[in-house]
Amino acid sequence: MKLSYILYASLAAINTVMAADHTEICLSNPEATIQAGSVATATIDNPLGKACEATVEFANSDFLPLHFGLKRIRCDGLQLGQITIPLEAPNGDARILWLASKTII
Numbered sequence: 599m600k601l602s603y604i605l606y607a608s609l610a611a612i613n614t615v616m617a618a619d620h621t622e623i624c625l626s627n628p629e630a631t632i633q634a635g636s637v638a639t640a641t642i643d644n645p646l647g648k649a650c651e652a653t654v655e656f657a658n659s660d661f662l663p664l665h666f667g668l669k670r671i672r673c674d675g676l677q678l679g680q681i682t683i684p685l686e687a688p689n690g691d692a693r694i695l696w697l698a699s700k701t702i703i
Contacts, residue, residue: 657691
């Protein structure tokens, strides 16, 4: 019997450009229930066309955050970001932060 985990993801609720030397938040979305092994998607508001990254932070402190780099799309405006939640993800609350990256991917 295959055991599946449920990950409750609370996506970042900010869509602001921070000071020039800080990373900017790429999107704003409500809470979602995501199953481990499934794909989490977000519509990313990326007016500057920067590369984006996603970080999954778990409420369970026994698990380190996961970082995902997303390929750069050379167009401004709304884009679709996708990451696969690992099967080993713990049960419980987590949040997914979708951020503009300073690294060129």
